[in-house]
Amino acid sequence: MISIFDGLRDVTLASVIVRMVLSFICGGLIGIEREFKRRPAGFRTHILICLGAAITTLTSQFLYLNMHYFTDMARLGAQVVAGIGFIGAGTIIVTKRRRVKGLTTAAGLWTSAIIGLAAGAGFYEGAIYSTALVLLMELVFSKLEYRVLRNAPEINVYVEYESRNTLEKILMEIKQMGVQVTDLEITRSSKTAPEKNGACAILTLQMSKKCSQEHLMNRLTETAGVLFVEEL
Amino acid sequence: MNDALLYLRQLNTASILLRLMSAMLFGGMLGMEREQKHRPAGFRTYMLVCLGASLTVILSQYEFIMVTTVWADTAELVGIKTDVSRFGAQVINGIGFLGAGTVIVTGRQEVKGLTTAAGLWASACMGLAIGAGFYECVLIGFALIFLSMRFFPVLERAVVRNARNMNLYVEFNNVDDVAAIITRIKQHGIQVYDVELDRGSDEDALQKPSAVFFVRLPKKEAHIEIISHLSELESVTAIEEI
Numbered sequence: 001m002i003s004i005f006d007g008l009r010d011v012t013l014a015s016v017i018v019r020m021v022l023s024f025i026c027g028g029l030i031g032i033e034r035e036f037k038r039r040p041a042g043f044r045t046h047i048l049i050c051l052g053a054a055i056t057t058l059t060s061q062f063l064y065l066n067m068h069y070f071t072d073m074a075r076l077g078a079q080v081v082a083g084i085g086f087i088g089a090g091t092i093i094v095t096k097r098r099r100v101k102g103l104t105t106a107a108g109l110w111t112s113a114i115i116g117l118a119a120g121a122g123f124y125e126g127a128i129y130s131t132a133l134v135l136l137m138e139l140v141f142s143k144l145e146y147r148v149l150r151n152a153p154e155i156n157v158y159v160e161y162e163s164r165n166t167l168e169k170i171l172m173e174i175k176q177m178g179v180q181v182t183d184l185e186i187t188r189s190s191k192t193a194p195e196k197n198g199a200c201a202i203l204t205l206q207m208s209k210k211c212s213q214e215h216l217m218n219r220l221t222e223t224a225g226v227l228f229v230e231e232l
Numbered sequence: 233m234n235d236a237l238l239y240l241r242q243l244n245t246a247s248i249l250l251r252l253m254s255a256m257l258f259g260g261m262l263g264m265e266r267e268q269k270h271r272p273a274g275f276r277t278y279m280l281v282c283l284g285a286s287l288t289v290i291l292s293q294y295e296f297i298m299v300t301t302v303w304a305d306t307a308e309l310v311g312i313k314t315d316v317s318r319f320g321a322q323v324i325n326g327i328g329f330l331g332a333g334t335v336i337v338t339g340r341q342e343v344k345g346l347t348t349a350a351g352l353w354a355s356a357c358m359g360l361a362i363g364a365g366f367y368e369c370v371l372i373g374f375a376l377i378f379l380s381m382r383f384f385p386v387l388e389r390a391v392v393r394n395a396r397n398m399n400l401y402v403e404f405n406n407v408d409d410v411a412a413i414i415t416r417i418k419q420h421g422i423q424v425y426d427v428e429l430d431r432g433s434d435e436d437a438l439q440k441p442s443a444v445f446f447v448r449l450p451k452k453e454a455h456i457e458i459i460s461h462l463s464e465l466e467s468v469t470a471i472e473e474i
Contacts, residue, residue: 013368020372024380035388038397040343043388045350047380052354055361055373056324059289060317062366067241069296071316076360079321083328087349090335102343156427160411187407187429187441200407202427228411232424 005124011062015122023054023119026131030112033138034105040091041105046112049087053080053116061121077117084113108134154182155207156232159220160200166225167201173223177216180206202232241365243293255286255362258374262355265381266348272334273348278355281327285359288319293364320360327356340401341428341444342474351381398455400445401472402462407441409467416462421450440469 008015027050028043035042060076063069088106111134119127161167167186174181183204207213213231220229240247259282260275267274295314299307307313331349338344354377361369402413410429417424426446449458455473463471 016368017372020369020376024376028380032391035391036395036397038392038395038399041346041350043391044380044384045347047384048347048350048354048377051373051376051380052350052357055354055357055369058369059320059357059361059364059366062361062369063316063364067364069293069316070313073317075315075317075321076324079324083325083353086325086328086332087335087346087353090332090349091343091346093337093341093343101341105343158410158414158427160408185429200410200429202429230411230414230418232414232427 002125005122008124009122011058011065011122016058018124019054019058019120019122020051022124022127023050023116026050026115026119026127027112029131030108030115030134030138033135034108037142039105039108040102041109046109049084049109049113050116050119053077053084053113054120056080057117057120077121080113080117081110084110108138155205155213157203157205157217157220158200158228158230158232159203159226160228162225162227164199166223167199169223169225170201170203170220173219174203174205174216177219179216182206200228237367240367243290243297247365248290251286251290251362251365252283254370255282255359258282258358258362258370259355262351262374262377262381265378266351271348272345273352278352281330281352281356282359282362285320285323285327285356286363288323289316289360289363292316292319320363323356323360324353327353339430340442340472340474342399342401351377393455394452396449396452398447398449398458399474400447400459400462401442401470401474402445402468403440403442403470404465404467405440405469406467409465410443412465412467413443413445413462416465417445417447420453420458420461422458423448423450442470444474 008018024047027047030050031041031043031046034046056076056079057073060071060073064071064073088109091102091105091109093101111130115127115130115134118124118130159170161170171181181203183202185202187200187202205216207216217229217231220226240250256279259278259280262282263273263275263278266278292314293316296316299314331353334345334348334352336344354373358370358373358377361373404410404413407429414424424445424447428444430442459471459473462468
């Protein structure tokens, strides 16, 4: 516990201001980082959630400490945990490729609500430390994630090919190289261009150490019937 | 001044009316801001949510006062004390539900209405504070919420302009054209970390194949330039940053 906050443990005008502003800053810091990443929940969303959560814990402390009502101080805050879970659920998307997106956004929103609770309750240390950790995680770990992605054993390859038989050949080639296909999505040309009966596919490949990425791409390009290959 | 404030902290006709009316006023002012931008939750939505939230807390205070005065004998007999924040707590949860309903996922894999949900939820929390007679908190909370709703979109746009991450929605004539688009994107040294392909509908000629590219720029660059560069491709019929 840091002693400079000792005067702000009770609910007074000064502590209300400090707590609200703190939650505003914490939410804003987390939100602006998300905004830079162009994620659905941005700057304002995080600030609003963080402020709202701070108001709830402040209100329940006010009811108990200042108004002396019989109440459980944790009750209001406890519902924030559930309520923001619902809003977060709205950000989760199941894409056409049956993959789940927006989970990190939902989790981040939820965490900033909890930080708001701590700030509103006057647990300044908890709010400040957590915000610092969340920012550290987002800034450092996302870089790490990008780096991991770049050298990832799993790559996405976009392939365009002439006919249905070609896909079989492609898959054979890939298997021969000791690479596993973990996911395959095929999109066939629409009927608007009947002269082309080819299709394109996005392959998710699990690379192995035996085979370099360049080698794989070259082999695929050389396969008869393949029109275009590009790593994504 | 202090006496007046203490009086308004108690539950009486004046304070109840003051709380309900200020809930409507503050909720309405936040709603007005959203209404001007033609967002789904507008003036009356915010007013109703804020009013309802404040009434729940007033109601539980009323019950507490009754239990300690008029119903004191029964309360002693039955031995149940009511918790003042039980009603209010469910408001927080309930408005979370309401907010989740305003969040939509568009056909372009875009999440919309999240700020509306968050704003509605924050104004419900403000309504609780109003109902509790926690006037200082309400004023500061209102000021901060209003500030972020009114002035921060400008800041948000500036962030978006300078962001290295970009989500591109592209519509094109034929699925075969994806190759050309990907080559174009790669020319810039842009890292594509995800693609969502939609091949459109065969029956409906208006619904063309489209793709959403989630990309990361190698350096800070004007998004407009990249978009215009991509739009030079003949097959691209529509392109948009989302």
